[in-house]
Amino acid sequence: MLQIEDMRVSYGSAEILRGISAALPAGGLTALIGPNGTGKSTLLKAVAGLIPASGRMVLNGAGIRASSVAYMPQDTSQKSALTVLEVILLGRVNALALRLDPTLVEQAAALLAAFNLEDLRERTLDRLSGGQRQMVFLLQSLFRRPEVLLLDEPTAALDLNHQLFVLDTIRDYCRTYGIVAVAAVHDLTLAARFADRILCLNGGRLHADGTPDDVLTSDMIRSVYRVEAEVLRSSAGHLSVIPLSARAA
Amino acid sequence: MTETASDAIVAGYHRQTRNRLVRVAGFAVATIAAILFDILTGPAFLSPLEVLATMFGATDDPMLSAIVFSVRLPMTLMAVIVGASLGIAGVEMQTILGNPLASPYTLGFSAAAGFGAALAILFAFQLPLLATLTVPAVSFVFATLACLIVYGLARARGVTSEIMILAGIATLFLFQSAQSLVQYLAAPEVLQQIVFWLFGSLLKASWTSVAVSGAILVFAIALLVPDFWRLTALRLGDERVRALGINVDRLRLRIFLAVSLLTAGAVAFVGTIGFVGLVAPHLARMAVGEDQRFLVPASALSGAFVMAAASVASKSISPGAVIPIGIVTAIIGVPFLFALILKSRRSFW
Numbered sequence: 001m002l003q004i005e006d007m008r009v010s011y012g013s014a015e016i017l018r019g020i021s022a023a024l025p026a027g028g029l030t031a032l033i034g035p036n037g038t039g040k041s042t043l044l045k046a047v048a049g050l051i052p053a054s055g056r057m058v059l060n061g062a063g064i065r066a067s068s069v070a071y072m073p074q075d076t077s078q079k080s081a082l083t084v085l086e087v088i089l090l091g092r093v094n095a096l097a098l099r100l101d102p103t104l105v106e107q108a109a110a111l112l113a114a115f116n117l118e119d120l121r122e123r124t125l126d127r128l129s130g131g132q133r134q135m136v137f138l139l140q141s142l143f144r145r146p147e148v149l150l151l152d153e154p155t156a157a158l159d160l161n162h163q164l165f166v167l168d169t170i171r172d173y174c175r176t177y178g179i180v181a182v183a184a185v186h187d188l189t190l191a192a193r194f195a196d197r198i199l200c201l202n203g204g205r206l207h208a209d210g211t212p213d214d215v216l217t218s219d220m221i222r223s224v225y226r227v228e229a230e231v232l233r234s235s236a237g238h239l240s241v242i243p244l245s246a247r248a249a
Numbered sequence: 250m251t252e253t254a255s256d257a258i259v260a261g262y263h264r265q266t267r268n269r270l271v272r273v274a275g276f277a278v279a280t281i282a283a284i285l286f287d288i289l290t291g292p293a294f295l296s297p298l299e300v301l302a303t304m305f306g307a308t309d310d311p312m313l314s315a316i317v318f319s320v321r322l323p324m325t326l327m328a329v330i331v332g333a334s335l336g337i338a339g340v341e342m343q344t345i346l347g348n349p350l351a352s353p354y355t356l357g358f359s360a361a362a363g364f365g366a367a368l369a370i371l372f373a374f375q376l377p378l379l380a381t382l383t384v385p386a387v388s389f390v391f392a393t394l395a396c397l398i399v400y401g402l403a404r405a406r407g408v409t410s411e412i413m414i415l416a417g418i419a420t421l422f423l424f425q426s427a428q429s430l431v432q433y434l435a436a437p438e439v440l441q442q443i444v445f446w447l448f449g450s451l452l453k454a455s456w457t458s459v460a461v462s463g464a465i466l467v468f469a470i471a472l473l474v475p476d477f478w479r480l481t482a483l484r485l486g487d488e489r490v491r492a493l494g495i496n497v498d499r500l501r502l503r504i505f506l507a508v509s510l511l512t513a514g515a516v517a518f519v520g521t522i523g524f525v526g527l528v529a530p531h532l533a534r535m536a537v538g539e540d541q542r543f544l545v546p547a548s549a550l551s552g553a554f555v556m557a558a559a560s561v562a563s564k565s566i567s568p569g570a571v572i573p574i575g576i577v578t579a580i581i582g583v584p585f586l587f588a589l590i591l592k593s594r595r596s597f598w
Contacts, residue, residue: 071492078486109258
């Protein structure tokens with residue numbers, strides 16, 4: 001369980017996060033939704049300790065250590081001649097010695113094989129598609145064996161098949177290892193499909209916090225996104241958000 | 250199924266590591282060959298046998314001993330040390346600034362060293378007891394001063410690569426104009442000395458310069474080794490590296506200091522030598538990739554190789570004379586850089 005209490009972030013005089021409090025369960029995937037510029041990325045970075053923030057965070061009853069957090073930024077455009085296996089190994093850069101521990105190589109290889117990405121192992125980052133890079137960076141985050149996994153739009157560069165695969169994997173992973181996973185996502189239907197919990201931010205404040213059924217309503221979408229939408233339930237019981245029209249901002 | 254796939258990945262990684270070691274060894278062999286060739290070449294027209302006999306003590310001709318031990322060996326060793334220093338300084342400059350065009354000269358250290366030397370020559374002052382070390386010492390001080398200016402600006406405005414490059418370019422222009430001013434003020438005979446210093450020549454090498462620059466090289470390598478993996482990670486971009494728990498600002502400043510030392514140590518004694526710090530890292534990166542455990546030795550060795558080979562060329566172009574090596578490295582370096590740009594279809598910058 002990750003408890004966040006009254007988290008605030010300001011850039012100069014602009015307050016980006018205006019006191020966020022939430023309790024995120026371990027073993028479940030929490031989706032972070034909200035319009036552009038409402039502080040989703042800022043919240044993830046603040047939890048990861050990458051930007052100064054006030055407030056309190058408690059992970060399983062204790063303080064949060066940098067080594068127990070993995071944060072995956074949205075931008076995957078960085079080009080370099082690092083190989084896929086090297087990128088994954090660098091997930092634990094502070095554990096790597098001049099003479100590389102062979103068990104670390106074995107663990108990284110096992111992770112790559114478990115995701116059926118062994119064909120990519122010697123490919124360099126500059127020769128991967130955007131989606132492949134996103135997969136590799138996800139594996140790098142998992143290689144850190146985090147207790148808290150923070151993902152900024154992990155499916156942004158992926159095709160439909162890989163979107164489902166990645167979110168399925170993340171959900172399974174956090175259930176199996178009992179970790180806290182938080183993913184900022186724009187696709188509300190995808191959020192409903194995979195998240196156990198949804199946090200909705202609006203204007204730097206927590207607008208709603210609950211199960212997809214509680215949070216994803218036509219009213220919420222109208223007031224937060226300024227969009228008229230229908231929220232339907234499929235015959236299999238899944239929620240689906242159908243946007244109808246944008247209202248003038 | 251997964252078990253064997255995973256084994257294959259591990260085996261592939263070990264194979265790749267062996268390949269890289271073989272390539273680093275290849276650079277070492279080429280460098281040793283160039284070193285031997287350099288010692289055997291010179292304006293004194295000695296035969297290879299005479300040189301070898303002198304080196305291994307098989308002759309006691311004082312004239313041969315003087316040429317081999319007081320001229321050729323220090324020159325060759327200085328070429329290797331300067332080449333290795335500039336190769337490492339170049340690769341780390343490119344790494345911390347995230348820019349393929351970065352080299353030890355980008356941030357104005359070398360212009361500052363040149364200004365210091367020009368100033369010392371213009372005013373003809375001499376350090377007590379160490380008269381022969383005056384020019385190198387003053388140019389070292391000014392290179393360090395340039396480093397402090399860039400460092401100070403970066404600390405004040407945030408240690409990003411953009412701020413460092415901007416601060417460096419400003420420093421470069423400052424010291425280049427100061428250099429021009431000194432040249433403008435200098436009397437013709439003094440001007441000649443200044444210009445000769447600025448050319449970059451191994452004729453200034455001595456056992457003292459070998460000892461000082463060599464010690465700086467060893468010290469800087471010792472500073473870099475513990476950060477090899479963190480520097481490798483820096484190629485993932487600042488945000489991602491911060492997320493991996495690395496203090497990027499501190500890492501950048503630490504490496505910046507090592508690079509400044511290396512550059513100052515190399516240029517203070519032999520003057521401006523262009524392109525080695527730019528070309529050697531590219532050669533090394535193409536051969537061994539981004540892992541700094543291989544990239545740094547490969548870059549040092551390819552820098553040493555380029556310098557030793559340029560030294561041979563500087564003695565061979567015009568028989569009986571030694572052309573300043575700074576001119577040779579620039580002449581060889583430019584077409585080489587063009588070839589690299591045209592040949593490389595990859596876009597990892």
